Amino acid sequence: MEKKELTCIGCPLGCQITVTLENDSIVSVAGNTCPRGETYARKEVTAPERVVTSTVTVLDSSLDTCLPVKTDGTIPKGKIFSCMQALKGITVKAPVRTGDVIIENVCGTGVDIIATKTVEQNL
Amino acid sequence: MRSENTIVIIGGGPAGLAAAISAKKNGAENILILERDRELGGILNQCIHNGFGLHTFKEELTGPEYAGRFIEEVKALGIPYKLNTMVLDISPDKTVTAMNSEDGLFEIKAGAVILCMGCRERPRGALSIPGTRPSGIYSAGTAQRLMNREGFMPGKIVVILGSGDIGLIMARRLTLEGAEVKAVAELMPYSGGLKRNIVQCLDDYGIPLLLSHTVTDIRGKDRVESVVISEVGPDGSPVPGTGKEYECDTLLLSVGLLPENELSKAAGVKLGSTGGPVVNESLETGIPGVFACGNVLHVHDLVDYVSEEAANAGRHAAKYVEGLSRGEAAKTAGQRTVDVVPENGVRYTVPVTVRPDRMDEELTIRFRVANVYKNIFVSVYLGEERVQHRKRPVVAPGEMEQVTIKRQDLLDRPDVKKITIRLEEE
Amino acid sequence: MYDVIVIGAGVSGAAAARELSKYDLHTLVLEAAEDVCTGTSKANSGIVHAGYDAAPGSLMAKLNVEGNAMMDELCEDLEIPFQRNGSLVVCIDEEGRGKLAELLSRGEKNGVKGLRIVEREELAAMEPNISEEAVAALYAPSAGIICPFLLNIAMAENACENGTEFHLDSPVTNIEKTGNGYAVMVTKADGTEEIFETKVVVNAAGVYADTFHNMFAKKKITIVPRRGDYILMDKEAGGLVKHTVFPLPGPMGKGILVAPTVHGNLFAGPTSVDIGSKEDHATTKDGLDTVMRECGKYVKNVPLKMAITSFSGNRAHWEGHEFLIGELAEAPGFIDCAAIESPGLTSSPAIGKMVCGIVLDILHPGKKKNWKKKRKGILDPRTLSFEERNRLIKEHPEYGRVVCRCEGVTEGEILDAIRRPLGATTMDGLKRRVRAGAGRCQAGFCTPGQMEILARELGISREEVTKRGKGTWLVKGNLKDEI
Numbered sequence A: 001m002e003k004k005e006l007t008c009i010g011c012p013l014g015c016q017i018t019v020t021l022e023n024d025s026i027v028s029v030a031g032n033t034c035p036r037g038e039t040y041a042r043k044e045v046t047a048p049e050r051v052v053t054s055t056v057t058v059l060d061s062s063l064d065t066c067l068p069v070k071t072d073g074t075i076p077k078g079k080i081f082s083c084m085q086a087l088k089g090i091t092v093k094a095p096v097r098t099g100d101v102i103i104e105n106v107c108g109t110g111v112d113i114i115a116t117k118t119v120e121q122n123l
Numbered sequence B: 001m002r003s004e005n006t007i008v009i010i011g012g013g014p015a016g017l018a019a020a021i022s023a024k025k026n027g028a029e030n031i032l033i034l035e036r037d038r039e040l041g042g043i044l045n046q047c048i049h050n051g052f053g054l055h056t057f058k059e060e061l062t063g064p065e066y067a068g069r070f071i072e073e074v075k076a077l078g079i080p081y082k083l084n085t086m087v088l089d090i091s092p093d094k095t096v097t098a099m100n101s102e103d104g105l106f107e108i109k110a111g112a113v114i115l116c117m118g119c120r121e122r123p124r125g126a127l128s129i130p131g132t133r134p135s136g137i138y139s140a141g142t143a144q145r146l147m148n149r150e151g152f153m154p155g156k157i158v159v160i161l162g163s164g165d166i167g168l169i170m171a172r173r174l175t176l177e178g179a180e181v182k183a184v185a186e187l188m189p190y191s192g193g194l195k196r197n198i199v200q201c202l203d204d205y206g207i208p209l210l211l212s213h214t215v216t217d218i219r220g221k222d223r224v225e226s227v228v229i230s231e232v233g234p235d236g237s238p239v240p241g242t243g244k245e246y247e248c249d250t251l252l253l254s255v256g257l258l259p260e261n262e263l264s265k266a267a268g269v270k271l272g273s274t275g276g277p278v279v280n281e282s283l284e285t286g287i288p289g290v291f292a293c294g295n296v297l298h299v300h301d302l303v304d305y306v307s308e309e310a311a312n313a314g315r316h317a318a319k320y321v322e323g324l325s326r327g328e329a330a331k332t333a334g335q336r337t338v339d340v341v342p343e344n345g346v347r348y349t350v351p352v353t354v355r356p357d358r359m360d361e362e363l364t365i366r367f368r369v370a371n372v373y374k375n376i377f378v379s380v381y382l383g384e385e386r387v388q389h390r391k392r393p394v395v396a397p398g399e400m401e402q403v404t405i406k407r408q409d410l411l412d413r414p415d416v417k418k419i420t421i422r423l424e425e426e
Numbered sequence C: 001m002y003d004v005i006v007i008g009a010g011v012s013g014a015a016a017a018r019e020l021s022k023y024d025l026h027t028l029v030l031e032a033a034e035d036v037c038t039g040t041s042k043a044n045s046g047i048v049h050a051g052y053d054a055a056p057g058s059l060m061a062k063l064n065v066e067g068n069a070m071m072d073e074l075c076e077d078l079e080i081p082f083q084r085n086g087s088l089v090v091c092i093d094e095e096g097r098g099k100l101a102e103l104l105s106r107g108e109k110n111g112v113k114g115l116r117i118v119e120r121e122e123l124a125a126m127e128p129n130i131s132e133e134a135v136a137a138l139y140a141p142s143a144g145i146i147c148p149f150l151l152n153i154a155m156a157e158n159a160c161e162n163g164t165e166f167h168l169d170s171p172v173t174n175i176e177k178t179g180n181g182y183a184v185m186v187t188k189a190d191g192t193e194e195i196f197e198t199k200v201v202v203n204a205a206g207v208y209a210d211t212f213h214n215m216f217a218k219k220k221i222t223i224v225p226r227r228g229d230y231i232l233m234d235k236e237a238g239g240l241v242k243h244t245v246f247p248l249p250g251p252m253g254k255g256i257l258v259a260p261t262v263h264g265n266l267f268a269g270p271t272s273v274d275i276g277s278k279e280d281h282a283t284t285k286d287g288l289d290t291v292m293r294e295c296g297k298y299v300k301n302v303p304l305k306m307a308i309t310s311f312s313g314n315r316a317h318w319e320g321h322e323f324l325i326g327e328l329a330e331a332p333g334f335i336d337c338a339a340i341e342s343p344g345l346t347s348s349p350a351i352g353k354m355v356c357g358i359v360l361d362i363l364h365p366g367k368k369k370n371w372k373k374k375r376k377g378i379l380d381p382r383t384l385s386f387e388e389r390n391r392l393i394k395e396h397p398e399y400g401r402v403v404c405r406c407e408g409v410t411e412g413e414i415l416d417a418i419r420r421p422l423g424a425t426t427m428d429g430l431k432r433r434v435r436a437g438a439g440r441c442q443a444g445f446c447t448p449g450q451m452e453i454l455a456r457e458l459g460i461s462r463e464e465v466t467k468r469g470k471g472t473w474l475v476k477g478n479l480k481d482e483i
Helices: A035-046 A077-087 B014-025 B042-046 B063-076 B140-148 B165-176 B195-205 B262-267 B303-325 B407-411 C011-020 C059-078 C096-110 C120-126 C148-161 C206-216 C285-295 C344-363 C386-395 C411-419 C427-434 C447-458
Strands: A002-007 A016-022 A025-030 A053-059 A066-071 A091-093 A101-103 A113-115 B007-010 B031-034 B050-052 B086-090 B095-100 B104-109 B112-115 B119-121 B137-139 B157-161 B180-186 B209-211 B213-219 B226-231 B244-247 B250-253 B257-259 B290-292 B338-343 B346-350 B362-369 B373-382 B385-395 B401-406 B418-424 C002-007 C027-030 C087-091 C116-119 C136-140 C144-146 C165-167 C172-178 C181-187 C193-203 C223-233 C244-246 C257-260 C266-269 C307-318 C324-328 C331-338 C402-404
Touching: A002 A035, A002 B195, A016 A035, A025 A035, A053 A077, A077 A113, A077 B165, B007 B014, B007 B303, B014 B031, B014 B042, B014 B063, B014 B112, B014 B303, B042 B063, B042 B140, B050 B063, B063 B303, B086 B262, B104 C386, B112 B262, B112 B303, B119 B140, B137 B140, B140 B165, B140 B250, B140 C447, B157 B165, B157 B213, B157 B226, B165 B180, B165 B195, B165 B250, B180 B244, B262 B290, B290 B303, B303 B362, B346 B418, B362 B418, B373 B401, B385 B401, B401 B407, C002 C011, C002 C181, C002 C344, C011 C027, C011 C148, C011 C331, C011 C344, C027 C148, C027 C193, C059 C096, C059 C144, C059 C148, C059 C344, C087 C096, C087 C120, C096 C116, C096 C136, C116 C120, C120 C136, C144 C148, C148 C165, C148 C344, C148 C427, C172 C193, C172 C206, C181 C331, C193 C206, C193 C344, C206 C223, C206 C307, C206 C324, C206 C331, C223 C285, C266 C285, C285 C307, C324 C344, C331 C344, C402 C411, C402 C447, C411 C427, C411 C447, C427 C447
Parallel strands: A053 A091, B007 B031, B007 B112, B112 B290, B137 B250, B157 B180, B157 B250, B180 B209, B338 B418, C002 C027, C002 C193, C027 C165, C087 C244, C193 C331
Antiparallel strands: A002 A016, A016 A025, A053 A066, A066 A113, A101 A113, B086 B095, B095 B104, B119 B257, B180 B213, B213 B226, B226 B244, B338 B346, B346 B362, B362 B401, B373 B385, B373 B418, C087 C136, C116 C136, C172 C181, C181 C193, C223 C266, C223 C307, C244 C257, C257 C266, C324 C331
């Protein structure tokens, strides 16, 4: 039996979760206060995932030069830096709306990179 | 300019937006938001990380997304706002003096004012860190703006002092963008940030968190070349001989936020131990009709709570101007007022006073604790009677706490003059 | 061929240049740094001393009192703030009275007007926050406070407007005697060398004045950088004292004072420590601790928690503790303006006049026609009435855009600071001219705005904007450059 101690990142509460494993399979999850915590813990010990946020260059806006973006869901932790690599050099033109897809299926994760801000065109 | 029942909202960040929306929905007709930046949304526009809105929207949003939802609502409700507009003064009679390049200098005689100016970061000078004064020393928020709004790298090799949330978030942000973050030093034996941020901003990237450490020297003539980090003893002062030099070109400071109340002070608003105005249950300051909410009142950990608080302020402001129009002003004399007293490990409370006649059926009292406590009870006393006693596995200064009190409980106890909130071992 | 080359655009060099600009002289000021006012002149107490400290009969005493007397007219001409707030030297025990009496008599010998001893009761009425221990004080009504940056910058600007050339980023690396004067070599940061010929050299090089002096003088000198640490507090604390409050002076100087600044902040300092390196501008823990400890001895309730910045300055101290101003007998045309430590700032107008007088005796130039006595100050919209300010914004909308929130500095002021002669080219340059970034958040909010304006006005990229010249970059590259 192996025990792993985790801090849940699902919400600001930051529950201390203990995951008990036997031969790499999860026996029990304890310490979480909500079901999200259990989901997080199960993923975290087997295949941890994160949301990645960053910016890309936006043109034709008088207010913004940077368009904030995020992965529209979690991606494997190991792919964070290749995701950043994929964002390098990306330039979009205003107008952009929150939720617009900037990169589809980033790094083969099945997750899109989407805009997180609406940027109007400079008229 | 404008009629006397205008609610003027100073600041178009998360507090100002939520206050405006709520005031409008509660019947206020004349509302004006004055925002000093070039767009609404305040500091959320540079907080591009996720983690906002779980309470409010039941989903995790980034800062711009969270702000965006409120901005859209403000626009949909047709609430007027002025950008690039700096409020220069608020007089005790609620005359707001502001300035921008289109309208010039102008005055508004407001019916009510909602203070939503937010907070600012403590600079290096406030800590008196000795050393040289090269370029490359930034408060974490400034670095965040330079990166996320302007698109620049503030440096390549970074040390961060202070483990507040902005410091932690910036550690990850810099790492992702190709900088090397050598360490995060924290004066206290615990982090001032959220636990989840330590996991996903530091642990994920192997960035060491040095608790009970501080920067004791800054070196470099032109640009930062290195900083010395020393251990801190139990008395909070550096232990001689423990200094270790870290080569870096940038030092970020995330050493605390200060509610920005210069305007409040000019208006004659009394400030309390939060650094923000002393308010009653209606989030009204000592000046009738001047309300405060968000980080100008007390520094929040979550923007969701800012929105919630601001919505209350907006509602009360709407009620206030409605009363004004009915000639109901200053009916407060002789009303029963109950003090809210923080004690034994509770650093402050918001609000500071409660008028049972004016309060809602339930009132949330927010507070922060002075230290990290494990297995502690949060107790609420009405007078001498303990009415709440809730066990908490851990409470920490970095996280806001809250208790709820019921109006009926106060009405049932007409002699109670004091609500005490304290931590107890058992 | 120049008539005069002034080495150093600190307050002495600038004062000399301004005086010289009244005459038909071809003058060049060579400044090692990226801006004027970057050495000792930028980091000092900003006090206009009354003149009771220096030994009677000394040049220091003479120029102090003269400089003090010149200040009102000068500041009016330069449109810079100056306030005679008066100073108090406080003693906290009966033994101190002897020292006070000594200062009083010294001051009277030096020609300081209005000096008198005030007793506890009057003192407490003048300064409610004076220490409970204070027994009496020497009151000098003629002492004042000034912005050291603006005095230096405005004099340089005025000289510039009157035809004086200024070369910045131009450190002098060698001076050689020529047939009819001197050849002054400048070595730029990129290694290129330039030689300027001149009839007269004025050595106003601050802590480096010994280097040039020793090239020609038989009697060598050593300028010891004597460091002073300061703590500056928020404007909210500015009203703690009205006068400049000194302790009794000691062997290392006038002691740690508490005073309002002319801009309304409160400050405490300086310490006084001789250090090895002229390039060492670091504050130390000991130094700051000393300021914090000592400032409370004479003034109570000093709100050190309201500190917004700390800094240190190096006094150009010479063991003889006297200004060294004069033409070297062994090097005709080489004029020292060296060892200018406190009260150097106060004395600067008189120093400029004295240096100029020496030059006149050598070169006998004619008076310049159309010399502009007045320098137009940077318009501070806060001094205008509501209506005036509105008219200004109508005409120049940039005066309606606040860039630095804490100090309320508008884009209009920033543009003025950049566009004038010897205008600001760096963030520190803006700070010293219009106080952008000098407030309680210390440029936390306005750094990006200032960068944008500087880049736009100077025709450079924002990445090229610096804090104070070469090496002091603010940002490096764009996001993701390194990934």
